[in-house]
Amino acid sequence: MKYSYLYTFLLLLLLLVDNSRSKLGARSSLRSGLISRGWRSGVGSNSQWDSTVNNVEQQQQFSPKHVKGLSQIKDYFSNFGFLVSSPPFNDFLNQETATAIKTYQQFFNLNPTADLTNETFHQISLPRCGVPDINLQYDVRSSSVSWPKAGNRWFSGKNLSYGFSPASEIPANATRLFRNAFLRWEKAVAGLNLTEARYDEADIRVGFYNLDEGVEDVVWGESVVRLQHGVATGEIRLDASKDWKLGGGNGSVLDLESAAMHHIGHLLGLDHSNVEDSVMYPYVLPSRQPKVELSNFDKATIRRVYSKGSCGYARGVLVRIIITFALAFAVVGL
Template sequence: MTSRALRSFLFLLTLSFLFVDVSVSISFVPAAVGVIARQIPSWLRLIRASKFFSNMLNKFKSFFNMFKELKLGNIAKGVSNVKQYLDLFGYLNSTLHSNFSDDFTLDLQSAIIKYQKNFNLNVTGQIDRKTYNIISQQRCGVPDIINGTTTMSMGNSNTTPFTPVNNVSDSVKVLFREAFDRWSKVTLVNFTETASFNESDVRITFLELDGKGGTVGGADRNYSLGVGSVYLDSEEEWVVRGENEEGDVDLESVVMHMIGHLLGLGHSSVEEAVMYPIVLPEKKTELSYDDLQRIHQIYHVK
């Protein structure tokens, strides 16, 4: 039987962590990792974005029921949804935001090319089946491109104080400890568990985001304060230990991904990497060569 985390409208994990060995390499200086704090969404913005993404995926289903490749110059109902998706994750960088047309424009072609490059797809500039197959999957809610710069190299924000309700099982707490330990070994950053949610430097929160599917969570950091947060969608079918069934999400894999954001990593184009932004059925808790190469560039650990 699959063991699952408790689900409710809102429950907070008071298993939080405090940096106790803070060296220069983890001083949260924006220049060290190339992200400005105000550019990453707060938890409230993440909730709105996640619900928007979930609604968008439902529209994609009808859009691609009668699938055909679309390219520059085509006009087709549903193209506006693709534009909204690409804008949400930083590819389109449009000032129009929700006012998108169904025209396949040069801007859309450019955005698709960036997306295809990031996900190691054939660069066609067209909405083809392989591109749709990636777009239509669950994913991390952190943008791939921030302020015009691809981050498939980061995360941050001021967090609102909560009064925690700890409905989390011991097995989930152990899972978090083990995930932090894996990252600690490759960064030499020590983490200490604390029961004080509001006074901790890393806050872990289960929130109702966009329902089952869509975005599974996100992570952010505040460089000036040196704190970070992990947000997980409480409505997902989280698998704590055991085999995934269709529609399930492996909690440990997602937690590993989010801690990577806290430590300064953005998304990876390598499908085997923990920092790949798409949620795949395979459990991914061991750091890939790509993950190690990039984290060592930040923390200078050999």
């Protein structure tokens, strides 16, 4: 009898561990993370991920088909939408992985060899956004939490509020950068109205969390849409362990205002771009140059997204007018 209790306890423990490792999109649910009170305590290093990439790169030349640590590289491509399979992965380089590598190379304008080239290793070593690049799964109505995906509006109209998490203790000079970022996006779209509100009443909620977890070591933030009590809200979740600079970055430091611009773009309806000067480019380039101004590409893309919505609304109104007149004439005819 005592062994049955032990087995039950171990089974429950395994279930808890399995649930804690679940993923959103390519990861089936959101990492919860703990809110950090010391949001600038880290040094922004991604040495663990760098070590993984370096080890795989060095071993590949000896055995290109079986490389210790390749499973973590597969996990990376799975997380960001390029590898359809889900973990656990092995260390063998199969055709599916080669196809994923080539798709990744094509997306980021690298030489599409389908091999893990030095150029590819360099790219995946860069800090990046946690939202997948392709094959995003958007199903917030059934799963309660989802990645934001262009073409799937989680809000209606053009009026949105935003608020800052009190638990994250975000200093005033940081919230000021976010306000500037919201204002830039507001000016880019005619009729868009973004206003500040209390955190628990806001449509878009900003906070800092501990996000580091395996591949997430290289991720500096993410955007999600959450459904609670029938109400959808957007969340900007930045990594509290990274070293955030208020106005430009260098070395291992990340520019906070650039991150704000990027994630607001996600929640307004934009996917990742492979155009390097776009604020929606998912990687932080080695130069660490801030990207706080919308490029011409960004402006054209966001206006196209909202003009489609306007056209759709106008067509709907026109259809209703035509139906009304048709019914009126039918009644007169009778």
